[in-house]
Amino acid sequence: MFATLLGIFGEASTLHYALETFLIAAVTFLYFRRREVKDSRVKLTEKQKDELIAEWKPEPLVPDTPQDHPVLNPRFIDGKMTKYVKIEGKEYLNMVTSNFLGFVGEQRIEDVAKKTIFKYGVGSCGPRGFYGTVDVHLDLEKELAQFFGCEEAVLYSYGFATIASAIPAYAKRGDVIFVDKGVNFAIQKGLQASRARVEWFEHNDMEDLERLLELQAEKDKRDSVKAGKTRRFMVVEGIYANSGEICPLQKLMEFKWQHKVRIFIDESYSFGVLGKTGRGKL
Amino acid sequence: MSRRVNPICIDDFMNRQLTERTDILECAWHKRQQEDGGHSEDEETKHRDGHARGDLEEEEYLAPPAPRVKTFSIGDDWKTRERSPNEFEHISRWRALTVYLSWVTLIMFAYVREFLRNWGLETSHIKIELGKQKHFVPLFNDFEAVYQRNCYVRVRDVFERPIGSTPGAKVSLLDRYTEDGGWTFKFPGTQTEVINVGSYNYLGFAQNKGPCADAASTKINDEGLATCSTVHENGRSISQARLEALVAKFLGVNDAICFSMGFATNSMNAPCLVDKHSLIISDQYNHASLILGCRLSGASTKVFKHNDMKSLEKILRDAIAYGNPKTYRPYKKILIIVEGIYSMEGSISNLPGIIELKKKYGAYLYLDEAHSIGAMGRSGRGVVEYWGCDPNDVDILMGTFTKSFGSAGGYIAGSKKVIDHLRVASPTGYYSSPMSPPIAEQIYKSMSIIMGFDGTNDGEARIERLARNSRYFRLRLKQLGYIVYGSNDSPVVPVLIYYPTMCGFYGRQMLARGIGVVVVSFPATDMTEARVRFCVSAAHTKEQLDTVLNAMKEVGRETWCSSFSSHKQLYEKMKIEW
Incomplete structure (x- = not known):
């Protein structure tokens, strides 16, 4: 056995060995090589750079803000934001807050909250992955999923970040998202973060959406390989935060099945408000 | 020159590390020392102790970050203790190659299993799409999904461990077991109490009793749980x-603004400060929220090598000299974004150096103190105080309340002009809800305690405990032979285990010994640098830390992770006192 092996080594030509050695050397070189990025721009000398640096005048970090801006001179509300609020000692009817179901100030909820503080403390001191998931989170997720009749639910700690990070979690570069022109700011940020192609349709205009979907279908016909990789999404709101209008969900669901488009619904305003049992537009 | 004569041979090594890894300013300090023979130790101690500002200031921020390793015993007077440099000990390229091999094996097996599952040779637990939706383009089809399904799921039990109590020095983990290899978990309903070295509870304010919890609870009576409206x-x-007024006072700046989520503080406010005509220079290891902020702002982004002032200066010079390569126009403004303590590296940013460069080149500085606020500095005012810098030199001081204050949310502090602009322009003001009153109260109370307003020295004692704990813990780990990244002063302690496959092992073995640790690997770190991360807390007792250290010793013996460091002998004979 050993002799045969030796024999094989003997038979191989010198050229063969040279080639092998060269290949090994090349691999080693490539592995250990420090990658240097070549700069193709015109080279300036350090002195020229110094001159340019001395000339450069940066703009101020922020522009001046007019001091009479209402945001800078807020009026504070004393106490809880219930049906009536007290501003500077005077009582007003509260039409500002989105406390639709009037849960603010509900004794039962506050008692539970206090009990929770005395059991778990206030902060979780860690992200979900690292000892920040508390058992109450899991319970709430389970209940939410049951309430909506979904398989699972996930909690975020900040309403604004929820949709803004859910969109880029699914929609990646190369995907396409059909979005209503009237969506709220958080959704717009999510779209921006996702790097997917965004197709805007007129607010609540189903014909416009259909037109865009058909355009996409034509594109798909032309390039079926790409079509098999392009995930499609629609993003709408249950009740639009900006206009208060309700989305035509039935029509959207039709489109969903017809064009195989997944749908995101932001129900920030409609959850607990619409539907017989408060399950929003669903 | 007497200060540079060092009884331990480590000095030489440190000097080398310093020139390699740190920066011009530290080297500048060296030169300065050599030139003027150095001011006396007493003088310097005085500066730092008395928080002298004004004409002493320059001296102060040029204060020596250099190899202040005169003594490694922490038993000395804690207050005059030296600042330690960041250390990044590297393993040989051959070792790194074996780590890559371990990845290759892992991925190969992943694809084999994927193949077996596709052909129905292995029971598949993969969550599949609803039958009626199966003709849709699949949601996940890339490499990431294969990685998730075959690599992450197998060690899923060491991540996302749900807790059932306050995340203090000890925490109760919900017991769970899996019957299908990590796809689903079952909860028998019992809990196990473990030592918690995973939570960012630096000052031990994660408490369910005491003044903070009481204050938060009382606040619910006064202001309710939420305002149900935007700011x-x-x-x-x-x-x-x-709270905003207190934060400004705490940090020693004009004004501050608070937000209800730390992550969004970064990602939503960075875009208010820079636009597409600006440049962001960001540290290599900046947190995801900052990176998202950069992306959303539309500004050009350049990345400099971690904490490397030479790299930063080169980028600054080139950026100003060459301008924006897309438009051939000069940048309108340049924003340097760095963190105080890097959460995965445990290193402390070289603030004096960065401030120096920022002033020299007219750039602006955004400092994210998410991990350092409360945890660093003699009175908990973060790395700014740690380095003896002037907070007004940092244009934007950002931080979170999730960590040291045991609450939630974040702040941005700075000059009144900057904060006024953010108040008006920040999208979070228009579109998101403000802090919940009890959460704000928890921060208010814990910050007052740190500042000593409650009339006790509780805050001071916590900060001191934390500093002692971190130093003790880090040095002991090094003595065991582990490679520990970062500065000895930092409470974030990443212990390198390199092999991704070791993550599961460490997580489980430590849990079996009654310790909850955080293990991280790719994509949170470099591919070759899987690590166990400890977060030391003021709530830990020395005994608890010793238990953790003993466990690390045992597990280290079973693996070979505690033999990576080639500097073990330097620490071997060192007497480490708490």
């Missing part, structure tokens, strides 16, 4: 306004 629509509560 601009009358939603900014009195408790939040009160």
Whole structure:
């Protein structure tokens, strides 16, 4: 056995060995090589750079803000934001807050909250992955999923970040998202973060959406390989935060099945408000 | 020159490390020392102790970050203790190659299993799409999904461990077991108490009793749980306004603004400060929220090598000299974004150096103190105080309340002009809800304790405990032979285990010994640098830390992770006192 092996080594030509050695050397070189990025721009000398640096005048970090801006001179509300609020000692009817179901100030909820503080403390001191998931989170997720009749639910700690990070979690570069022109700011940020192609349709205009979907279908016909990789999404709101209008969900669901488009619904305003049992537009 | 004569041979090594890894300013300090023979130790101690500002200031921020390793015993007077440099000990390229081999094996097996599952040779637990949706383009089809399904799921039990109590020095983990290899978990309903070295509870304010919890609970009676409105629509509560004033006072700046989520503080406010005509220079290891902020702002982004002032200066010079390569126009402004303590590296940013460069080149500085606020500095005012810098030199001081204050949310502090602009321009003001009053109250109370307003020295004692704990813990780990990244002063302690496959092992073995640790690997770190991360807390007792160290010793013996460091002998004979 050993002799045969030796024999094989003997038979191989010198050229063969040279080639092998060269290949090994090349691999080693490539592995250990420090990658240097070549700069193709015109080279300036350090002195020229110094001159340019001395000339450069940066703009101020922020522009001046007019001091009479209402945001800078807020009026504070004393106490809880219930049906009536007290501003500077005077009582007003509260039409500002989105406390639709009037849960603010509900004794039962506050008692539970206090009990929770005395059991778990206030902060979780860690992200979900690292000892920040508390058992109450899991319970709430389970209940939410049951309430909506979904398989699972996930909690975020900040309403604004929820949709803004859910969109880029699914929609990646190369995907396409059909979005209503009237969506709220958080959704717009999510779209921006996702790097997917965004197709805007007129607010609540189903014909416009259909037109865009058909355009996409034509594109798909032309390039079926790409079509098999392009995930499609629609993003709408249950009740639009900006206009208060309700989305035509039935029509959207039709489109969903017809064009195989997944749908995101932001129900920030409609959850607990619409539907017989408060399950929003669903 | 007497200060540079060092009884331990480590000095030489440190000097080399310093020139390699740190920066011009530290080297500048060296030169300065050599030139003027150095001012006396006493003088310097005085500066730092008395928080002298004004004409002493320059001296102060040029204060020596250099190899202040005169003594490694922490038993000395804690207050005159030296600052330690960041250390990044590297393993040989051959070792790194074996780590890559371990990855290759892992991925190969992943694809084999994927193949077996596709052909129905292995029972598949993969969550599949609803039958009626199966003709849709699949949601996940890339490499990431294969990695998730075959690599992450197998060690899923060491991540996302749910807890059932306060994340203090000890924490109760919900017991769970899996019957299908990590796809689903079952909860028998019991709990196990473990030592918690995973939570960011630096000052031990994660408590379910005591003044903070009481204050938060009382606040619910006064202001309720939520305002149900955005900040601009009358939603900014009195408790939040009160908190903002306190934060500004705590940090020693003009004004501050608070937000209800730390992550969004970064990602939503960076875009208010820079636009597409600006440049962001960001540290290599900046947190995801900052990176998202950079992306959303539309500004050009350049990355400099971690904490490397030479790299930063080169980028600054080139950026100003060459301008924006896309438009051939000069940048309108340049924003340097760095963190105080890097959460995965445990290193402390070289603030004096960065401030120096920022002033020299007219750039602006955004400092994210998410991990350092409360945890660093003699009175908990973060790395700014740690380095003896002037907070007004940092244009934007950002931080979170999730860590040291045991609450939630974040702040941005700085000059009144900057904060006024953010109040008006920040999208979070228009579109998101303000802090919940009890959460704001928890921060208010814990910050008052740190500042000593409660009339006790509780805050000071916590900060001192934390400093002692971190130093003790780090040095002991090094003595065991582990490679520990970062500065000895930092409470974030990443212990390198390199092999991704070791993550599961460490997580489980430590849990079996009654310790909850955080293990991280790719994509949170470099591919070759899987690590166990400890977060030391003021709530830990020395005994608890010793238990953790003993466990690390045992597990280290079973693996070979505690033999990576080639500097073990330097620490071997060192007497480490708490």
